[in-house]
């Protein structure tokens with residue numbers, strides 16, 4: 372069933388009795404050509420592009436819980452194409468372009484809202500870095516604008532411009548960046564993949580790989596053995612756990628990132644704002660809640676919840692930047708497990724095991740990557756060659772010294 | 788999280804800086820035949836277990852000692868804290 376204004380009116384006239392479930396709930400088949408492990412944004416997008424762009428069939432997505440219950444449903448929904456390094460920026464620019472056409476492609480309202488991302492800077496050195504980043508973005512076909520203090524004031528007059536320690540000197544403005552309704556991304560990709568014949572199998576946890584003569588034959592799951600020609604693993608925070616079942620160690624540590632939502636307020640924030648002198652970034656959801664977050668907690672964890680010191684740190688950052696939020700009450704907070712890689716950049720590559728492919732290491736920034744990640748992972752699975760925008764995301768970049776380290780923090784995942 | 792420091796008693800984890808897996812105490816031999824691949828594994832590869840994890844914490848805002856803390860990564864429960872020096876001298880690090 373296609374969604375359209377016409378369909379909406381028709382259904383309104385007959386009491387909304389004709390809507391169908393957005394995807395089927397099939398029983399697993401004994402085998403598939405392609406098995407995608409993980410029904411998050413990346414796994415579902417991979418299935419969608421495999422079926423729609425690469426015209427593959429016999430595809431299944433296996434999800435241990437319900438689709439969208441992982442990080443795709445836990446993030447702070449920011450999308451942007453403002454990376455600095457050549458290995459990254461073409462990929463994130465492809466992603467932003469796919470976001471721009473996503474709703475037509477999926478026939479689903481994902482509420483893609485290009486409301487702008489403003490990264491503040493507070494010193495001359497930060498201004499130089501922002502200018503350099505902005506030029507890099509423009510050279511890669513993205514958009515960037517350097518704002519001075521007055522430029523920031525006209526965008527966001529409520530910020531604290533009198534902070535003596537961290538004065539706002541300006542911002543790097545990325546107008547095509549913004550936010551997307553995160554759950555709708557999972558649902559939209561799931562519905563579209565399903566309409567192209569993909570089996571989305573929920574409550575199906577992968578518990579092992581069947582490997583013979585260095586080739587994968589299939590997966591052991593909580594719903595029985597499922598054979599597979601090729602297996603693509605896209606389990607984000609669970610990467611270490613799942614790949615260890617294939618005997619692999621990864622250049623990844625799992626860490627927790629927390630996020631927060633305030634009570635609903637009237638519209639106050641025009642777009643996304645990031646504080647350049649502390650760990651705080653914020654946007655306002657369409658329901659009115661301020662959605663904000665900061666840094667990861669900084670120690671290995673799979674617990675999906677964080678600790679209070681980071682809550683305090685994030686709220687202090689918020690108060691330093693926009694004191695007007697001082698009396699806003701916090702409504703909810705939660706955590707998600709991040710697959711923090713050794714250089715802060717992802718891996719989308721074959722493994723040493725034939726037929727087994729890996730997609731992970733997204734750190735705290737994989738939501739914006741969802742369309743491109745699905746697109747290039749589908750490309751890799753379908754053609755066995757990396758997509759032109761993802762040639763740098765290889766496992767062997769660490770031994771070759773070709774790290775893609777945006778922050779220059781080194782092999783220290785909790786600093787990226 | 789409260790870390791039971793072996794000398795100072797219970798201390799807030801906020802006083803510490805986290806480094807990572809305690810196997811970082813086992814630096815490979817730089818003269819060995821396979822030194823380059825051993826250093827790659829040492830520097831970049833991690834077990835990243837869901838469950839009991841031995842890890843290095845530095846008491847930066849305290850006595851500046853390095854500790855090996857044994858902690859469950861699924862519950863945050865801390866099972867043990869030892870001086871990293873003692874662990875290294877006993878030669879019982881990685882696992």
Ligand SMILES: Cc1cc2nc3c(=O)[nH]c(=O)nc-3n(C[C@H](O)[C@H](O)[C@H](O)COP(=O)(O)OP(=O)(O)OC[C@H]3O[C@@H](n4cnc5c(N)ncnc54)[C@H](O)[C@@H]3O)c2cc1C
Nearest residue numbers: 409411412413435441442443446447449577707737738739
């Ligand atoms: C608080 C927070 C804020 C964030 N903010 C942003 C942001 O503003 N912008 C941005 O770009 N990114 C952000 N991120 C990061 C982003 O959410 C993730 O990088 C991205 O969602 C990861 O990809 P995914 O959607 O495929 O992951 P997930 O949704 O986590 O999907 C992985 C799936 O694999 C399943 N799985 C795991 N193990 C198994 C198994 N054995 N068998 C079967 N299935 C399994 C899980 O249940 C899960 O559903 C944020 C993350 C968090 C936690």
